[in-house]
Amino acid sequence: MARCVARELVEWSGVDAQRLVDLLVERALGEMGNYYYYTILRMHLVGVEGDALRRVVDDAREEDRNHFEALVTRIYELGGRLPATFASELGGLVALRNLPAEADVPQIIPILLKAAEESVRAYTQLCSATAGKDNRTYNLVLAILHEEIAHQVWLLEFLGRDARDGATHARNISPLVTPHLYSPQSAHLEVNSRTA
Ligand code: ZN
Numbered sequence: 802m803a804r805c806v807a808r809e810l811v812e813w814s815g816v817d818a819q820r821l822v823d824l825l826v827e828r829a830l831g832e833m834g835n836y837y838y839y840t841i842l843r844m845h846l847v848g849v850e851g852d853a854l855r856r857v858v859d860d861a862r863e864e865d866r867n868h869f870e871a872l873v874t875r876i877y878e879l880g881g882r883l884p885a886t887f888a889s890e891l892g893g894l895v896a897l898r899n900l901p902a903e904a905d906v907p908q909i910i911p912i913l914l915k916a917a918e919e920s921v922r923a924y925t926q927l928c929s930a931t932a933g934k935d936n937r938t939y940n941l942v943l944a945i946l947h948e949e950i951a952h953q954v955w956l957l958e959f960l961g962r963d964a965r966d967g968a969t970h971a972r973n974i975s976p977l978v979t980p981h982l983y984s985p986q987s988a989h990l991e992v993n994s995r996t997a
Contacts, residue, residue, distance in 0.1 A: 805880030807937075814934040821938065822881035824927060825872050828945075829883065831923065832869040834894040835916060836862055841895075842909065850906045857959050858913075860972045861952045867974070868945050871981040875941055914956050920949040944977035 808818045839862035846855040873883065884890075898912060924946035931939040975982075
């Protein structure tokens, strides 16, 4: 039986570790759902408008995949796991969002803005739940929060631009979350307690 030091430290600082893991799993599901949705959506985006929106979707998609990876790392560090039902829950989540039959940019934008808004709300709550208690999770969810706010800005910029203005700037992907990727495996933080 392995005990998890990271989890004990979090509990010690007054955070309900199981509740925190559940919230992080919920976010991991949200991020993977976005990635999945964006991957399919980008196939529907054609034409001048569609091309421009696809550039936004591609960058947000890449960042959301990074968010998923960073969240999973933290979940494992805290002794949590992704539930066996993850894949089926993902299917349900994606089914809730309407995929357009064809490129219909005006119809898609509100869906994307709503998803970004939900993310911002969820990460803001996670920041409040961990501030001053679990610094490692707090730093991660704060970094993700900043990048989610950037997704909102990209979409609003897209709405405000001239459709024929082809100029785009290359974005720096995940400037804030990258330091949280590829951190030590949870195994390093677990201590075997072989009691008699
Ligand atoms: Zn994200």
